[in-house]
Amino acid sequence: MVKTLRLNRDRVLRAAIGLADEIGLEQLSMRRLAQELDVVPMALYKHVANKDELIDGMLDVIVTEIDPPAPGAEWKPAVRQRILAARQAMLRHRWAARAIEMRQAPTPAILAHMNSVIGIFRAGGLSATLTHHVMHALGSRVLGFTQELYAPDETRRPPDLTLFPHVLEIATAAAHENDSIVGAGCDDQFEFEFALDVLLDGFERLNDQNWTPPPFRYG
Amino acid sequence: MVKTLRLNRDRVLRAAIGLADEIGLEQLSMRRLAQELDVVPMALYKHVANKDELIDGMLDVIVTEIDPPAPGAEWKPAVRQRILAARQAMLRHRWAARAIEMRQAPTPAILAHMNSVIGIFRAGGLSATLTHHVMHALGSRVLGFTQELYAPDETRRPPDLTLFPHVLEIATAAAHENDSIVGAGCDDQFEFEFALDVLLDGFERLNDQNWTPPPFRYG
DNA sequence: ACCTGAACACCGTTCAAGT
DNA sequence: ACCTGAACACCGTTCAAGT
DSSP, X not given: OOGGGOOOHHHHHHHHHHHHHHHOTTTOOHHHHHHHTTSOGGGGGGTSSSHHHHHHHHHHHHHHXXXXXXXXXXXXXXXXXXXXXXXXXXHHSTTHHHHHHHOXXXXXXXXXXXXXXXXXXXXXXXXXXXXXXXXXXXXXXXXXXXXXXXXXXXXXXXXXXXXXXXXXXXXXXXXXXXXXXXXXXXXXXXXXXXXXXXXXXXXXXXXXXXXXXXXXXXX | OOGGGOOOHHHXXXXXXXXXXXXXXXXXXXXXXXXXXXXXXXXXXXXSSSHHHHHHHHHHHHHXXXXXXXXXXXXXXXXXXXXXXXXXXXXXXXXXXXXXXXXXXXXXXXXXXXXXXXXXXXXXXXXXXXXXXXXXXXXXXGGTOOOOSSOOOSSSOOOOOTTOHHHHHHHTTSSSSSOOSSSTTOSXXXXXXXXXXXXXXXXXXXXXTTOOOOSOOOO
16 A cells, blocks of 8 residues: 555665665675565566666766866866765775676766766876876776775784784884774775875876887787 | 595695686685585585685685795885786686685785785885885785776677767777777786886885875874 | 565585494 | 585575466
């Protein structure tokens, strides 16, 4: 009788995003999501083709949240702003980066975001070839995340590093506390911006030098 | 009667690596591996604690394959050589990068590799703090791979890029054929070395300028 | 048009039992 | 000490059936 509570694609995607925010991507299953919506698992398949398509749908919602570019800026601050805006969207949904990694093809919203960033480089005068390599060098950073190898985890006790003295020194070297090459506090704002600026400065230098691809490539 | 064909940890790891090389990490299951070894699934659990520990064991074998550092070189070529050697090991086992991403903590062999690279930076005169940030900026690259968002896949037809003209231009801009921002030929040797050199050059410049961390950090 | 229920072909892992 | 067999608690997805 309560027809207004019927499922639709939007309700499924929103519930899935909320559930992933709560329990993480690994725990998100079609069965668990169905349970959350008080529905039998197979009811979901009228609104998403399968689990992969569900995740694509979730990602498109997240990526569309990324703030639009600030108009009229120089290419370097403009790209910087756009990438940091993407990072904010990723921080709001900690599972999103993993989901992007898992998928085999970009969603339309991801293509649109990349198209926008490439457009900033091109409008700033970088050649198509340089922009190509620059986009590769940025990698996942263009979507606002770095694929951190070992995420912070306070629950697990830190590994014994006495056999790896250099790692130990570096792990305690950072200015901010709780920082460790294998522990907490990494991939934070500072590390992200540090690497981003090394890359953007490098791109600027290559562009200023009118970089062209080397004539021969082996392999 | 054929006691010599009994299982042991080494035989399990080798079979798992071979199987992953063949069918990929996603298809590798305890049951499939047991079948390959002509054994019942539970027989494996005498030699590896569980599937995660199996993958750690596989990774340690691969990472130990990485060529040792060339002694006596300058830090920049030495780090470069070490990272490109790691890349060779990753190329021999295409599933290894994904496996490293999946694991939540570094294996001993991975820690040893990182320790060795950090040691080269420190011996070259980079400060502990700069080395810390530099290691973060390298990310997975220190292990010889970049986490390519969208791997080549010749089986799937390329997406329609007419809505994303900048992406289309960039996709056809590279000097090598079969190249596409979403398609084949990327994360190849050239793209890897391009980004690596932008980063290493940037690190060198910061070190030459006696880089020190900024006094204040917000957040 | 949308939801249901049962079933299929898988998982990783436990437990108690065999040799 | 090492391997087995059955079972448990899950998966994603199919199919035919309900309303």
